[in-house]
Amino acid sequence: MKPRYATLDRRKLLIGGSAMAAAFSLARAPARAADIDVIVVGAGAAGIAAAQAVKATGRSVAVLEARGRAGGRAFTDSSLGPSYDAGAMYIHWAERNPWSDIARELGVETAPEPWGGGFRVFAEGRPMADADRRRRRDAFRQIDSRLETVDIGTRDLSIAELLGDLGPEMTPVATSGLLLSIGEESSRISARDYQRLWSGDDLVVPSGYGNLVARSGAGLDIRLNEPVTAIDWSGSGVTVTSRSGTLRAKACILTVPVGVLKAEAIRFTPALPAATRDALAGLNMGALTKIALKVEGDRFGITPGASFLESGKPEGLINFDMYPDGKDLVIGYCGGDFARQISQAGPDEARAHVTDLLATMIGSEFRKTVKASSFPAWWIDPFAHGSYSICAPGHDAARDALAQPVGERLFIAGEATAGGGAITVGGATLAGRAAAAALARLKA
Ligand SMILES: Cc1cc2nc3c(=O)[nH]c(=O)nc-3n(C[C@H](O)[C@H](O)[C@H](O)COP(=O)(O)OP(=O)(O)OC[C@H]3O[C@@H](n4cnc5c(N)ncnc54)[C@H](O)[C@@H]3O)c2cc1C
Structure with a gap:
């Protein structure tokens, strides 16, 4: 075996699943002044995918990104x-990885x-x-x-x-x-989680996978150098605090790495529910x-x-x-x-x-x-705290638990919540899309 990143041979698993089908209704949100419909935190693969999908439904969406660039851990x-x-x-797993199609659509060569x-x-x-x-x-x-x-x-x-x-x-x-x-x-490393990770053939992007991911954010309202420090979900919507102030929205899709959440770089009011905190305890970087x-x-x-x-x-x-x-x-x-x-x-x-x-x-x-x-x-790296999420032995339910919506207005997405697609850019993208799809589905 030639050692390299992720020579994985794992089982098939649908991401998101019932977790993302939990009730969420923008329509039910009581009238309260919101600056925007949806705030996405993080402009990595998950955040970009979530924001593009939200935008496609006609809602207003802003992406708050801590770094001075988009792409996150694809760089x-x-x-x-x-x-x-x-x-x-x-x-x-290029045969079913959304990035094979995205590259084709953007005219970017893969090999x-x-x-x-x-x-x-x-x-x-x-x-x-x-x-x-x-x-x-x-x-x-x-x-x-x-x-x-x-x-x-x-x-x-x-x-x-x-x-x-x-x-x-x-x-x-x-x-x-x-x-x-x-x-x-x-x-x-949990053996069960390792076993469920997807496998398949790999492709590379000669002009840079990171460049491709960043490019896929074109047309979005991505606000760079805006590290989010607090999220208040105590009312009917969310109030998100970042470097330049606060922004109100009806919902928030949070795509920062689990390392950032575990480091408590973002203060939540009220605190995240016990089930979410338990899920985080079972995931490390x-x-x-x-x-x-x-x-x-x-x-x-x-x-x-x-x-x-x-x-x-x-x-x-x-x-x-x-x-x-x-x-x-x-x-x-x-x-x-x-x-x-x-x-x-x-x-x-x-x-x-x-x-x-x-x-x-x-x-x-x-x-x-x-x-x-x-x-x-x-x-x-303060905006990653590691490479990607690792599920601890005995905590193989943690990824799905982390994907459970919080208070019907806070969605945690990103590679860590991607089930069999976890740890990868493709998984992050599918998880971001799943969060946005839950918004759209439940609005109907
Ligand atoms: C060395 C290495 C090699 C890898 N190799 C591969 C590979 O070959 N193939 C593969 O598919 N995957 C690989 N991965 C994993 C892959 O990069 C990640 O799984 C994927 O990029 C995660 O996307 P994401 O959107 O979930 O998170 P991220 O890309 O981390 O995006 C989250 C974003 O949130 C931002 N952020 C963090 N904190 C805050 C805050 N407080 N406020 C606002 N924004 C914040 C971050 O800056 C980041 O831009 C590798 C990772 C590493 C580190």
Whole structure:
């Protein structure tokens, strides 16, 4: 298996479901001055999709976004010159992912995954022995076969428990694959939730998935640099406070990441109901992150697109995409506690660490080719607090519970509420549309 983001093989599940069918009626809202019909908080994939869908029904809608850009965790970073997707890169399960159609409609090219260039495995910067590589491959296969055979019908397990009796050698190897796919330690991942995640073929967007998501917000009233700090839903509508003041609306679709909600960056009056708070308690944020090096000059005979995996120990696991698409870039990505540690250490230490490692793998001359770096450390990003939602073992009902409308006027949407589509841009979009559809349906 070539480690990369989300090589998932999961079951089918309809998102939203009955949760979104709960009663909501704009028509029933008592007459109260509202500045706008619907406020959407967050201009990521979910917020943009929700706002476009609300707008299509003829209602007025404004999107309040904390950052100075739209797209959220779908972000094409051009700060180094050649661009790369610092967040989402793959259109997963492309056959049914709404982004295949959106790209087509906007005339944006998509392409099959740019695999090729070879795959090399290292332990502490030295090539890994063939026997160890074989052992790794076998161990990765065990996750899916265990999911097929171990009974998780009666009790939800963590992935670590599911694989626990593979033995002291195989278990850490098998679980380390999840650090690069799910971005979290296997002891913190619900096996049931993992199993329900959708799978399928992946596409990429050569001009940038982040650029595509941001572009899909064209025509919307997106107000940038407006971090929302308070939402009052005590009356018949909602009053939302952001940097430039308060805005009243009949309803609010809230698409901030669960990390932001758990950090209590937004004060709710009254407090969110116990069921919503319980749902949040069962969801955490993973820590998948990337670090990009701008490299110029000698490529040391390495084929563009090659993958170099450092796999000596799980706490230092990192994969490098070497010169992807022939660009002057090397992109490292890692997850779990190692990613947390490197994020907290800061960009200089992160750059020094990966440069040292690559110099051991390739030769010390590599250092001279490193000209600049960019480190989108999602774990310490105040508007994300991590990469994407991870369902804790025993909390596999949390995603659906979080999607339950609050007080018939507050809808929480986003990748975390997307059922089998969770953790992805496609899921976020479907969840945003589902929230907007509930508004429209119940207005009728
Ligand atoms: C490194 C990495 C790799 C990934 N790879 C993939 C991949 O290959 N394929 C894939 O499908 N998915 C991938 N994902 C996941 C994907 O990016 C997310 O699931 C998706 O973008 C989430 O969309 P969303 O709209 O739910 O949330 P977001 O995109 O996070 O949007 C929420 C918005 O709310 C804003 N916000 C936060 N707080 C406030 C506030 N207080 N007030 C106002 N606005 C606020 C944020 O700035 C953000 O713009 C990856 C993520 C990461 C981090």
